[in-house]
Amino acid sequence: MQTPSEKLRDAWTRHAAVVARKINLAWWIQTLSTPLVTVGLVGACVLLLIRRELPGSPAWILGVSALSAVALLAGIAWLVARRHFEKPEQSLVRIEASMRLRNALSAAKAGVAPWPELPPKVDAGVEWHWQRVIVPPLAALAFLTAGLFLPVSARTDPDANRPDEPLAWHNLDSDLERLNEEEMIDETYIEEMKKKLEELRAQEEEDWFSHSSLEATDSLKKEHSAQVEKLERELARADKALGNLEKNAGGMPAAEKDRLLNQFDQALQGLQNGALKPNPQLLDQLKQLDPKNLGQIPPEQLQQLRDAMKKAGQACKDCQGGGQGNEWLDELLEGEGNGEGEGKEPGEEKGDGPGGKGGVDRGPGHSPGMLGAEGQRLDTGDLTGLESKDLSRSLPGDLLQLQDGEHDVDKSAVGPRAGGATGATGDGGDRVWKDALDPDEQKALKKFFE
Known part of the structure; x- marks a missing residue:
């Protein structure tokens, strides 16, 4: 203590x-x-x-x-x-x-x-x-x-000096991402296409737009477009065949039924043989499907299968490389409906589009709006004179004033004159000849016309 x-x-x-x-x-x-x-x-x-x-x-x-x-x-x-x-x-x-x-x-x-x-x-x-x-x-x-x-802007962008890559590469990337997001396409094709794109990007940047690189890009784009179009076409054929078989299962002729069954088999073979295939789950369902006995399949299951096929087909249709890039040109040349060619005589048949099909007895059929919709005509109105405040700055040809006027006609009667003259001064060419030309000019003009 x-x-x-x-x-x-x-x-x-x-x-x-x-x-x-x-x-x-x-x-x-x-x-x-x-x-x-x-x-x-x-x-x-x-x-x-x-x-x-x-x-x-x-x-x-x-x-x-x-x-x-x-x-x-x-x-x-x-x-x-x-x-x-x-x-x-x-x-x-x-x-x-x-x-x-x-x-x-x-x-x-x-x-x-x-x-x-x-x-x-x-x-x-x-x-x-x-x-x-x-x-x-x-x-x-x-x-x-x-x-x-404190906000500050970057001095140099890492990609500022990097040249823009070909647009086709960007379009292919977008298509592959879209197909991958839908999860209706086999991933093997997507991986292979991405690998080919990476090989093109691995070149020197100055060679991206070389002749060989552009040829390889065009070939890859055409290959992708063909595969996308093929998959979309085969899916549409298979879906159409299943729809017709389901709708007319009872009263369909045997020949028509065989034709639809053959159409479905061909579409299925095309789906199996193409480089671009549906995802394995959808492809297995199509393989196990027996189109001859659609009545034994629950309608909900069949409808679910058809919806999956339509979804995969729509994903292909949305691709930029799937042959849709030239639709604007087709619409420009063909139009959205039937039309008549210009110069067509009454009673002649209508063409299939704005331009028709041409012919020796028909007009060329050019669409008046082929290069775009005609603009609205503008009413320019009447000319209006501008009053110049400073005439020292006016130029030759400037419009200074517009004025409405009337001819001053002398309507007073003229009586007889001395020597029996009637006082007529002549009209038209006679007046010009007698009054507007002096004697020398009259002689020269008369000599010219002899």
């Missing part, structure tokens, strides 16, 4: 340790403040440069790097500030000097005097100036936050 003297000693020692920690923390903050603001400003610039030069850098890696730099700086500042650190014994001296205890604590520490009583408040004579303490860390935090989150 401690004596009262030992309790006073421990109490004064604790107060001295608190003061020592306070003094040491102040030395550390003072040593860290200026470098922390500097590192915060420089770190913000470095973060902005990294985000501009390497736009793909993850933000969390940059944040952890900034915190690591600050922690390293704090450790260095702690080591530098340690030479100014204060021990509890020195803090006791600071306390007795501030409270004017006349070396009572130092004498008690040396054991030559008793420990003085502990006052209600121990004053070491030091206080925090929070304005000076808190500003540097907040400034550094603001700088680093700006470096991490």
